[in-house]
Amino acid sequence: MSPTKPIQTESDRGVRSGQAANLVGMPVATLRIWERRYGIVAPQTTASGQRLYSAQDIKRLKRLKALVESGYAIGSISRLDDAQLAALEAGRSAPFQGTAQGAAGAAQQELTLAIAGTAIAERIVEDAAELKRLGFRIGPTLAGLEALEALGQRAGDVLIVELSGLQDNVADRIVKAVRGAGYRAVAVVYAFGANSAAENLQLAGVRLYRRPANRCEARQMLRDLARDAGEGLLLPPGGGRQHRRFDERELKAMTELAQKVTCECPRHIVDLVLQLGAFETYSDNCSIETPADSLLHQLLGDISNQARHAFEMALERVAAGHHDATPS
Template sequence: MATPISNHRIGAVSALSGVPVSTLRVWETRHAAFAPRKSEGRHRQYSDEDVLRASLIKQLTESGHSISTIAALQGAQLNALLLQQRTAHRLNRPTLAHAAPVTMAVVGVGMAARMESSQMSLGLNDKPIQITEIFEDLNAAHHAPLTSQPLVLLVRVNSLDVIAGRDIQRLVQAHHFQQAIVLYNFGQEPVVATLKLAGVKVRREPVSNAELGELINSVLWMDHTPEVSDFQRNGLVPPRKYSDETLSRVANISSQVLCECPRHVAELITQLASFEQYSPECLTKSTDDAHLHAYLSTVSGSARALFEKALEMVAQHENIPLDAHTTLPYPSA
């Protein structure tokens, strides 16, 4: 397992967690909540784990927990305690059953801290996120068993290379995540393109809270009408099943039916998939604007998935082979 990053000054920890600097110092000196390393210049340097713990401790103390009883707990223990508290609170308020949270696994303790401390500003009040699993990196996520079955995977990596891309897709398949979001600083374009084709939402940092909230909303259903199909009722948009190459091949196959259904359906899927990807990337001017683009992305994604099912029916009728990409080939390093 990689060594936790320890390069945050106390001011950065305060900004990321929402805890005042003075409070962080009290928690450290009186309750030994943190044990920062010292730089060569004798400055305290806090890790991503410290940022996460500060955010979790803040939420727990605001809910009535004593700092003296939780200061020594690790991030995973604090997160479990917070989940237990939220579950009990939700059970005591049956009228909010329709607003059950969406479960999420997060790779990157810094990203987990950001999610825990910023959910209000992410615009996820109607569909709150519940972080059930936190992993330090992809290697830890690959080897650690899940204590639950989260629906969404959120990954934060510095470098999105061929190995990281392959690990992400294997992680999604191994644990049956229904949606995945990847944020990265540096990446190889073929890897990014391959993940997008697999249905993964990929964005390059920096990503603001508003943009992150829009991105998360784009993988969640914002409208649950009786007309939606079974795969829509789970609240998530299915990933793409067919590549542009497969759709182009189908569109150019000579059909025995006069209406040329294979060509029309394949072209519609291509257009819907393009718009699905474009909507979250479109320039937004406000929170409402961001929510609108997230809604457009979910609508186009669901329509695309419906037409994929229609294409399968047409292909079966016309004896056209389809190549569904459950595991996409990665470019060589």
């Protein structure tokens, strides 16, 4: 998608985000998350910075929402153009065929499904045929979030957590329990909750569902999780941060290696290490200054930390006289 396009005045007609969300039939928070994370539309802005959604924007949003409700993951369709979305919409009776990796792909490998919550576990275990079709096998069944936290390790490939109430402190506990554990997909099932807590979990890559009222809703949740797992993406890594291997004085000395090897790679690696370290610090500061997006900035800091650590290992190899800069 192209970046947001400025316009000169507010005379160009359009609707604001609240009205756009009402027309599409979704919460404003969801619209903002989709737009921020996936760039689903590029609404024009007025000179004062007010976003205005055109009729074409509304049409695209409605189409995306319909496809998500029919079984597609928003991340897998957000970059498709209108013609591609129309083609998917025409065939949405078979939703898994439209994604690059769907439930059929996930079913080729067995996925261990861990469940933290006895009530939802009973409902899911009853549907053995659907579990088998999607490639799931039931793994650990835990009493709830407390039991998951006490476990202290990954419980399976895919995780479902059941809650009676979803508050900000509970969302933080869930994120801490799953970040860095290597889950391929995580869902939270809840009865009541705060919008801020729900938004934080969505930013962390967690799917959210109200308690399923019937078997069809429970099956849809399982299909969504199977598709997510089949896309081959792990939940944001998180976990502990790696300490810096070199200070700035040592990094500056490393640039002299360029005189001893036949390329400029040492200097470029040093530049990358410095920039990644600076961005890690910047992201951590943003996490403090903008609490609403704290989880997003924590994730950016985690990724920067891991990338910096990998390049530091590469730099050590170069310093040791090895030309293979691939970290072991």
